[in-house]
Amino acid sequence: MSGALPIGFRVRIGASVRVLDGGTALIGGAPTRLLRLTPRAAGLLASGELTVVDAVTGTLARRLLDTGIAHPDLSPADIGLSAEPLHEATVVVPVRDNQAGVDRLLRALVGVPVIVVDDGSPTPVRAPGARVIRHAAPRGPAAARNAGLAACDTALVAFLDSDTVPQPGWLDALSAHFADPSVALAAPRITALATADEPGTMRPGVGLVRYEEIRSSLDLGAVPGPVVPGTPVSYVPSAAMVVRRTAITGIPTESSGEGGFDERMHVAEDVDLCWRLHEAGWRLRYDPAAVVAHEHRTRLHGWLARKAYYGLGAAPLAERHPGQVAPLILAPWSAAAGAAVFTGTRAGLGVAIVVSAAAGARIARTLTGLRRPRQTAGRLLALGCGSALWQLALGVCRHYWPLAVASAAVSRRARRVVLATAVAEGLVDWYVRDLRGGEGRWRRPRLDPVRYLVCKRLDDAGYGFGLWRGAIRARSAAALLPRRG
Structure with a gap:
């Protein structure tokens, strides 16, 4: 959708964006890119902010948003920028057999219209003050959400x-994004809900409880941005999201031809929804300033089963969205250099250096006009190499671990490489996620590196198991194939 940004809409350059050549060149976004600006555009962005005042600033703001170099800088007052009644919203709660959760959630939704869809609970769910729709038999979360959606008129x-449990201000923060008429969906950050210990759970401060606080699959981090397939935020979970009703009802599902969630999908239906909206031309936003807490699973068996369950969704997604489900997205040069490093040999390291140097020279030739093309090329090269090594390490430990284990069983060199990769990837992840909080700020770690490493390897093993099981069940390797970036 190409609706113009309204007058008064504000954007701000991302904190991680590098400004070069007096503001005429910016490096950042997702994926990382170099964006060149005219002197006039650079002047408009000199303060790091931009307010839409006319068609020129609107076009510039749109480009910055779509590249992920800038993010909306909004407040609840910006809801008034839209001609639509964005202050009107209905909350739909799909539930099966969780009366305590419904009671807790309703206490946080006072003053908001709520529709609770009871998806065939053995004991009917009670929801005082809310409208209740009940399915006589379970039909799945996608069908429950669609039933609630059909009953909404906001x-x-x-x-x-x-x-x-949504935190104060979550709905206003997300509603403001819809002042952009091309936005169909906005989602909050999902963090861990502080709960008392239950029998059979690990006590706070150790193991899965702390790991889930740090690295839940639902927590997409502290950096805002567009939701685009193949980027760090390729989808947002349906556990908490806000949608434009006319947008979601207007994109047909593959199974029924009607709008909403695909009811044939009992896993990854949220990913499918995000990608269908994106393919239809709508824009989606992730805003960690809005926060919704979630009661994570912390019992080992259920936790591992959930990780495998997430992996199962890759195969049906690959069938519906060809080319979008790829464990690795790499440029040919970075794939070659990374693969050479992972041979664990001096010759491989030499090949990686030569390939990277050649790639750096090619990048430098495309940067003519910049004051320091070689220095800028070096930055882009370093970012590309880092991304490639990170993806390959994650592939060894998560997506392709069955192959990694098989190779380690027959080769001493492979065993050393796989073991070193498993330890290094886990410790780097701990450093980024816990020691630095995923936000670049040092803090006291919530979980020691050894236990974090064990949990991370179990996390990846569970997902990878589900990924391969789903591929075998679908008799398709589409979800396992890397893609050229």
Whole structure:
């Protein structure tokens, strides 16, 4: 959708963006890119902010948003920038057999219209003050959300699972994004809900409880940005999201031809929804300033089963969205250099250096006109190499671990490489996620590196198991194939 940004809409350059040549060149976004600006555009962005005042600033703001170099800088007052009644929203809560969660959630939704969809609970769910729709038999979360969606007539619809608790201000923060008429969906950051210990759980401060606080699959981090396939935020979970009702009802599903969630999908239906909206031309936003807490699984068996369950969704997604489900997205040069490093030999390291140097020279030739093309090329090269090594390490430990284990069983060199990769990737992840909080700020770690490493390897093993099981069940390797970046 190409609706113009309204007058008064503000954007701000991302904190991680590098400004070069007096502001005429910016490096950042997702994926990382170099964006060149005219002197006039550079002048408009001199303060790091931009307010839409006319068609020129609107076009510039749109380009910055779509590249991920800038993010909306909004407040609840910006809801008034839209001609639509964005202050009107209905919350839809799909639930099966979680009365306590519904009671807790309703206490946080006072003053907001709520529709609770009971998806065939053995004991009917009670929801005082809310409208209740009941399915006589379970039909799945996608069908429950669609039933609630069909009963809504407000401009916006918020979906919240019964094991979530939204924090104050979440709905206004997300609603403001819809002042951009091309936005169909906005999602909050999902963090861990502080709960008392239950029998059979690990006590706070150790193991899965702390790991899930740090690295839940639902927590997409502290950096805002567009939701685009193949980027760090390629989808947002349906546990908490707000949608434009006319947008979500207007994109047909593959199974029924009607709008909403695909009811044939009992896993990854949220990913499918995000990608269908994106393919239809709508824009989606992730905003960690809005926060919804979630009651994470912390019992080992259920936790591992959930990780494998997430992996199962890759195969049906690959069938519906060819080319979008790829464990690795690499440029040919970075794939070659990274693969050479992972041979664990001096010759491989030499090949990686030569390939990287050649790639750096090619990048430098495309940067003519910049004051320091070689220095800029070096930065881009370093970012590309780092991304390639990180993806390959994650591939060894997560997506392709069955192959890694098989190779380690027959080769001493492979065994050393796989073991070193498993330890290094886990410790780097601990450093980024816990020691630095994923936000670049040093802090006291919540979990020691050894236990974090064990949990991370179990996390990846569970997902990888589900990924391969789903591929075998679908008799298709599409979800396992890397893609050229």
